[in-house]
Amino acid sequence: xxxxxxxxxSELLTSPVFCIPLTLAAYLIGVKVYSLxxxxxxxQPVVSGxxxxxxxxxxxxxxxxxxxxxxxxxxxxxSTATVALAIPLYQNLHYIRATFRPLLLTLLMSGIIACFSAxxxxxxxxxxxxxxxxxxxxSITTPFAMGVAESIGGxxxxxxxxxxxxxxxxxxxxxxxxxxLKIDDPIIQGxxxxxxxxxxxxxxxxxxxxxxxxxSALSMGLMGVYTSIFLPYIVxxxx
Amino acid sequence: MLxxxxxxxxxxxxxxxxxxxxxxxxPGAVIGMILFFLYLCLAGGSNEKLQETGSRLLKHLPLxxxxxxxxxxxxxxxxxxQGIAIVASLTLGSLIAFVITLLIFxxxxxxxxxxxxxxx
Numbered sequence: 001x002x003x004x005x006x007x008x009x010s011e012l013l014t015s016p017v018f019c020i021p022l023t024l025a026a027y028l029i030g031v032k033v034y035s036l037x038x039x040x041x042x043x044q045p046v047v048s049g050x051x052x053x054x055x056x057x058x059x060x061x062x063x064x065x066x067x068x069x070x071x072x073x074x075x076x077x078x079s080t081a082t083v084a085l086a087i088p089l090y091q092n093l094h095y096i097r098a099t100f101r102p103l104l105l106t107l108l109m110s111g112i113i114a115c116f117s118a119x120x121x122x123x124x125x126x127x128x129x130x131x132x133x134x135x136x137x138x139s140i141t142t143p144f145a146m147g148v149a150e151s152i153g154g155x156x157x158x159x160x161x162x163x164x165x166x167x168x169x170x171x172x173x174x175x176x177x178x179x180x181l182k183i184d185d186p187i188i189q190g191x192x193x194x195x196x197x198x199x200x201x202x203x204x205x206x207x208x209x210x211x212x213x214x215x216s217a218l219s220m221g222l223m224g225v226y227t228s229i230f231l232p233y234i235v236x237x238x239x
Numbered sequence: 240m241l242x243x244x245x246x247x248x249x250x251x252x253x254x255x256x257x258x259x260x261x262x263x264x265x266p267g268a269v270i271g272m273i274l275f276f277l278y279l280c281l282a283g284g285s286n287e288k289l290q291e292t293g294s295r296l297l298k299h300l301p302l303x304x305x306x307x308x309x310x311x312x313x314x315x316x317x318x319x320x321q322g323i324a325i326v327a328s329l330t331l332g333s334l335i336a337f338v339i340t341l342l343i344f345x346x347x348x349x350x351x352x353x354x355x356x357x358x359x
Binding site: 019024026027044046049058064067074075079081085087088090101102103105110113114117118121122131138139143144148151152155157158160161162166169174177178181187193195196199224225228229232233235 | 244247248250251254255263264265266267268269271272273275276278279280284285289290292293294296297299300301302303304305306307308309310311312313314317318321323324325326327328329330331332333334335336337338339340341342343344345347348350351
């Protein structure tokens, strides 16, 4: 499709001047679609945003590496935002006093179970090592998960997709599972949603009650830090 | 806003430095977050400006995943050949982990409550 775009413009199409507004526009359309759909969990703004940018760069024949270079400042800010996650974590920390020991013990086990269950099923079905390593951090929030995937030798972009998929599964299935297991404590509900379903399930937890949401946000942060610390060392040991 | 943003980026730098210096497998941004968290504990919390800058950065967090997420394009072959393993792992694996987490937390809370009642 190169004839569609005169070569004189190819330089412009791979520069930040084009790649940054392209990314912003795709995201803003994603946000609009999400709010118009009544915040349908399946229509996460990031999903529409990624699909729209994929379509745009395929049509304009821009190689992914050159698009990424152009939009790199946005990717840089992902690390900055990861550091900033310390602020809500600090603010939510006082919730832990109510249930310090059960929460931390559950976290210690849950982190390992979340990684192990995903990797074991993928292994049984014959997935490659790189795919298993990309799946392992799928229960932690995207900025942590991508960093961990890169560090352990997975594919960070796939991990980003896996994390979003996981969050949607938990957000959609949480309330039916609570009914099935007869669990009505907002602390248990929220903490488990945050531990396995990170930010997307936290958004759902906030709809249940503010207490559920606060415990989900706290658990998401703790799970992110915990998994980011233990998983790279376990993988290093096994290699 | 700018002093707060500078402070956060300085912790990002510190995290990246620690990660490279010790050749740590923990991502630099996560180390930066832990250092920033320790700073908040020592400073006795965050001031209003820091909170405002933080919430502005985090408000559009999903936007920041897009450049990396578009990279899925590069792995269409893996997704095509291993799609079933991936979807099974993500759905079944996450649901199993979720149910086990709920049951563990429920059990541990019950144990804590009975010990408390016992001690009272």
